[in-house]
Structure formats: C-alpha cells, structure tokens
Amino acid sequence: MKNFTFDFCLSMKDDPSPFVLIFSTLFIGILAIIIWSYLKRLKLSLPPGPIGLPLLGTLPFIDPQLHFYFTGLAKKYGPIISTYLGLKLVVVVSSSSLAREVLRDKDAIFANRDMPVSIYNLMYGGQDIAFTSNGPKLIMMRKIATQELLGGATLQAVQGLRKIEVRAMIKRVKDREGDVADLGVELFKTMFNLVTTMLWGGGMDKKGCAGLSAKEFLEFKDIISEMAILAGKPNLSDYLPFLKNLDLQGIKKESLIINRRFDGIFEQLMSDKASNIEQKDFLDVLLQIKKSGHEVGFTKDSIKAILLDFITAGSDTTSSTMEFAISEMLRNPDIMKKVQKELDTVVGYDKMVEETDVSELHYLHAVFEETLRLYPPVPFLIPHCNSEASTLGGYDIPKDTQVMVNVWAIQRDPQVWENPLVFKPERFIKDGGGKTYKSSDFTFLPFGSGRRMCVGMTLAHKMFMYAMASLLHSFEFRLRDGEELDFAQKFGMVLQKKTPLQVIPTPRLPTSQLYY
Numbered sequence: 212m213k214n215f216t217f218d219f220c221l222s223m224k225d226d227p228s229p230f231v232l233i234f235s236t237l238f239i240g241i242l243a244i245i246i247w248s249y250l251k252r253l254k255l256s257l258p259p260g261p262i263g264l265p266l267l268g269t270l271p272f273i274d275p276q277l278h279f280y281f282t283g284l285a286k287k288y289g290p291i292i293s294t295y296l297g298l299k300l301v302v303v304v305s306s307s308s309l310a311r312e313v314l315r316d317k318d319a320i321f322a323n324r325d326m327p328v329s330i331y332n333l334m335y336g337g338q339d340i341a342f343t344s345n346g347p348k349l350i351m352m353r354k355i356a357t358q359e360l361l362g363g364a365t366l367q368a369v370q371g372l373r374k375i376e377v378r379a380m381i382k383r384v385k386d387r388e389g390d391v392a393d394l395g396v397e398l399f400k401t402m403f404n405l406v407t408t409m410l411w412g413g414g415m416d417k418k419g420c421a422g423l424s425a426k427e428f429l430e431f432k433d434i435i436s437e438m439a440i441l442a443g444k445p446n447l448s449d450y451l452p453f454l455k456n457l458d459l460q461g462i463k464k465e466s467l468i469i470n471r472r473f474d475g476i477f478e479q480l481m482s483d484k485a486s487n488i489e490q491k492d493f494l495d496v497l498l499q500i501k502k503s504g505h506e507v508g509f510t511k512d513s514i515k516a517i518l519l520d521f522i523t524a525g526s527d528t529t530s531s532t533m534e535f536a537i538s539e540m541l542r543n544p545d546i547m548k549k550v551q552k553e554l555d556t557v558v559g560y561d562k563m564v565e566e567t568d569v570s571e572l573h574y575l576h577a578v579f580e581e582t583l584r585l586y587p588p589v590p591f592l593i594p595h596c597n598s599e600a601s602t603l604g605g606y607d608i609p610k611d612t613q614v615m616v617n618v619w620a621i622q623r624d625p626q627v628w629e630n631p632l633v634f635k636p637e638r639f640i641k642d643g644g645g646k647t648y649k650s651s652d653f654t655f656l657p658f659g660s661g662r663r664m665c666v667g668m669t670l671a672h673k674m675f676m677y678a679m680a681s682l683l684h685s686f687e688f689r690l691r692d693g694e695e696l697d698f699a700q701k702f703g704m705v706l707q708k709k710t711p712l713q714v715i716p717t718p719r720l721p722t723s724q725l726y727y
C-alpha cells in the first residue's frame with residue numbers, strides 16, 4: 212500500500228495523466244463555484260430558508276410533490292423563503308401581500324420566465340407565449356392571441372363549435388349508460404377538440420385533424436399529460452448547468468421525442484394550409500402574419516410553439532378542473548343536488564342546456580371558483596424570473612432568481628379562508644361576501660395576475676360552465692360498487708388527478724331523443 216501511494220505520487224509528479232488533470236481542474240472549478248456562491252450569499256440579505264449541501268443545495272431533499280414541499284417550508288420559515296436548488300436560487304412567496312408585490316407592484320421586473328431544459332426542447336427553444344421574455348414581442352403575441360382567438364368577439368363567434376363538442380361528449384357518455392365512463396378522458400377530449408378546431412379547424416374525428424385516430428388521440432392525451440409532468444419535474448440539468456449535456460434523467464431526450472411527434476403533425480397541417488385557403492382559423496392568421504413580414508418576426512417554429520402552447524395550456528388545465536369538481540360533488544351529494552336543482556329551474560327538464568342558460572347558473576359558477584381555489588391547476592403559476600436585481604418583502608432578490616408564487620398555499624391560507632380544506636362553493640356566492648378570480652385582492656389568483664396573467668381565462672370559464680352544466684343536467688353519476696374517491700394529485704406544470712375519475716352514468720332526462 213505504502214509503495215503504491217508512493218509510486219502514484221511519483222508518477223503524478225513526473226507525468227500527470229489526462230485523467231488526473233481533468234479531475235483536478237473539475238475539483239478546483241467546483242470548489243471555486245461553491246466559495247463564490249457562498250460569498251455572494253453572505254453579502255446579500257436573502258429570504259430565510261433551508262441551506263442544504265454545498266453545490267447541491269436542497270436538491271437532494273426536495274419532495275417532487277413541490278406544492279406540499281414548499282407549503283411545508285412556508286410553515287417553518289414564513290411567507291417568503293429562499294433556497295438553492297443546485298446553483299439556482301429559488302424564492303417562493305406564499306402570502307397575498309407578497310403575491311401583490313411580485314404581480315402588481317413589481318410586475319415589470321418579475322415578468323420574465325426561467326426556462327427549463329424540458330421547455331427549451333419541447334417548445335422550439337421557448338418561442339411560445341408562455342416562455343417568451345417580457346418585452347415588445349410578448350406584448351404583440353399576447354395581443355394577437357387575445358384578439359384573434361381568445362377575445363370576447365371571437366369566442367362568441369365560435370359558440371357553435373362549443374355546442375358541437377359538448378353535445379358530442381354527452382352522446383359519448385350516454386353510450387356508456389350503465390357502464391363505466393372515463394370522465395377525465397371525455398372532458399380532455401372535449402377541450403382538446405375545441406382548442407384544435409379553433410386553432411386549425413379540426414379536432415379528432417374530423418377531416419383535417421392531421422389524421423388522429425381514436426387510438427392516436429389517447430396517446431396524445433398521455434403525451435400532453437407527460438409534457439406537463441416533465442415540465443414540472445425537478446431536473447438536475449436546470450440546477451447544475453455544468454451537467455446539462457449529460458442529461459442524467461433523460462428529460463431532454465424525452466422532450467425532444469415529444470416535440471418530434473408534434474412537429475410531424477404541425478408540418479402536415481402547414482402544408483395542407485398552403486393548398487387550402489378557404490378556411491380561416493388561428494393558424495391562417497399566424498401564417499398570414501408571418502407572410503406579411505410583421506415586426507413580431509414569426510418563424511415557422513415560433514408558430515408551431517404557439518400552437519403547442521395553446522394545446523397544452525388549454526386542454527389539461529380546464530379538463531382537470533372539471534374532473535376535480537365532479538369528484539368533490541360526488542363526495543358532497545348535497546352540493547351536487549343544489550347544482551342540479553338550479554339546472555332544473557333555469558333550464559327545465561325537457562331540453563338540453565344551451566350556452567345562453569349559463570349566465571343564470573350562479574351556484575355552478577361558485578362551484579367553478581371553489582374548485583379553482585382548492586385545486587389550482589397551475590399551483591405556482593408558471594415560475595417568474597426577475598430581469599434586474601430587486602427586493603421582495605424587504606429581502607434582496609438577485610437578478611435571474613426563479614420566483615414562484617405559491618397559489619396553492621395562498622388559496623388554503625386559514626387566515627384568509629374559513630375552514631380552508633372544506634369544499635364550500637357558498638363562500639363565492641355574492642351575498643356570502645364572495646370573491647372572484649377577477650378581483651384583485653391577491654388571495655384568489657388561479658389565473659395569475661398582471662402582465663403574465665392567463666390569456667385563456669374566458670374560454671376556460673365558458674367551457675367549464677357549459678360542459679359541466681350539460682353533464683350534470685343530463686346524468687346522475689355514481690362510483691363502481693366498493694370504489695372510493697381518491698383526491699391524490701400528480702404534481703407537474705399542471706396539477707392532475709392521480710387516479711382518473713371513472714363513473715357510471717345514468718341518464719336524468721325523460722326522453723332518449725334529447726341526447727342525440
């Protein structure tokens with residue numbers, strides 16, 4: 212042993228091997244990074260939080276169910292915490308006053324995004340709306356989206372499309388009468404079809420839908436869910452940039468595979484468009500803007516990224532909200548009865564729900580808000596990032612910190628909400644002192660607030676109300692014998708139910724013809 216050590220040292224002295232050179236350079240580099248980040252931290256007054264290990268920070272200790280993890284830390288350290296995940300400083304705010312500071316008072320500073328490797332590879336280098344940095348290009352993209360696709364006038368004009376999709380869903384559920392229906396899949400399919408029809412004039416089962424068969428559609432549902440999980444998954448490459456090229460968890464590889472699946476479809480759609488100028492939909496508008504050489508500077512890839520943004524942001528969020536709402540109503544039959552009583556009064560018993568009925572359904576609207584309170588589909592918003600050094604709650608926040616607004620915790624804060632864990636739509640009824648997601652007190656912000664606020668809020672509201680009203684007016688639902696409701700969640704960029712909601716539907720309306 213003694214000889215071996217001696218020989219090794221001698222051989223190093225004489226002629227250090229490349230391995231030894233690489234190893235020592237790496238070691239010195241990492242040591243320098245650790246000392247540098249430690250000194251940097253010492254100079255600043257950062258929010259409190261767990262320190263973690265050198266280099267890795269708290270990365271080895273985090274629970275992938277981040278909404279539980281950060282809410283637990285807030286209980287220990289207070290409403291603003293900071294921690295290093297690897298080399299990245301992450302700040303999480305969990306009170307309405309701090310949310311106001313991020314999203315209103317310092318909105319212009321905190322409106323950038325911190326792009327994970329998964330999104331970079333999924334979204335064509337992050338050229339979509341959700342990951343474009345704050346600035347003129349973002350303002351222009353949001354303006355096009357709200358004016359051409361998601362604004363009041365356009366949404367009014369495509370009311371007929373919503374009717375087609377919702378009625379098709381009712382028919383599909385009716386066909387499962389007495390059998391098990393997977394409501395999660397049905398609701399997702401309805402939203403997916405609606406969004407894709409608005410985008411390029413075709414959902415599943417329609418000509419021009421890029422040839423998606425029923426089997427391929429189910430694969431797509433899984434892929435979109437997978438994307439949301441991937442995008443929310445802590446990735447070593449995001450937190451330890453020197454590991455980026457190693458892709459230790461395979462997240463980059465998986466993201467690229469998903470991107471290629473979509474890319475094939477988008478290429479097909481765009482070439483179909485070139486030979487078909489009769490239809491006018493969102494893709495036409497984007498292609499026209501690209502052709503006109505508009506200052507926003509759309510490329511083929513940025514158009515694909517925007518399409519993907521709408522498919523992912525638009526389908527899962529709304530359908531997952533509906534799934535949680537029905538689950539809560541199955542757990543609370545009195546609430547279900549109240550909703551159905553309201554439907555029978557407003558709509559009647561001898562016809563199907565029309566979208567024009569929806570504005571009278573105040574109790575169902577309260578169910579929508581209460582579901583968004585307890586199960587916000589985007590529990591930390593899409594993480595924000597600051598374009599310059601700033602402060603929050605009096606603490607220093609260095610430039611490019613990842614800032615997460617813990618909507619999950621804010622909307623369950625016992626100081627704001629009485630019995631916060633109880634599902635109680637009445638708290639949103641006006642004479643019960645109700646709040647609304649459009650109000651600006653920052654205690655209820657499922658769609659965010661400020662310049663990065665969700666652009667699909669009105670569509671989500673319309674679809675939730677119309678689809679839920681139609682389902683609950685048309686059917687009674689029950690679980691299979693001996694089955695229990697499960698409210699466990701899968702954390703990702705979009706929060707989803709862990710076990711899909713499968714129920715047995717029984718028609719409520721007097722004649723079968725109404726369903727077809």
Ligand code: HEM
Nearest residue numbers: 341524525528529589592593657658659663665666667671
């Ligand atoms: C219940 C349904 C929905 C919820 C709860 C929801 C919530 C959110 C939230 C919290 C954000 C991030 C806000 C922030 O980072 O500050 C967001 C962004 C976004 N949402 Fe939604 N959303 C829903 C449905 C939709 C729909 C239907 C669409 C479009 C079809 C859509 C499109 C977008 C887009 C494009 C962004 C990015 C905006 C930006 O970064 O500037 N969302 N949404």
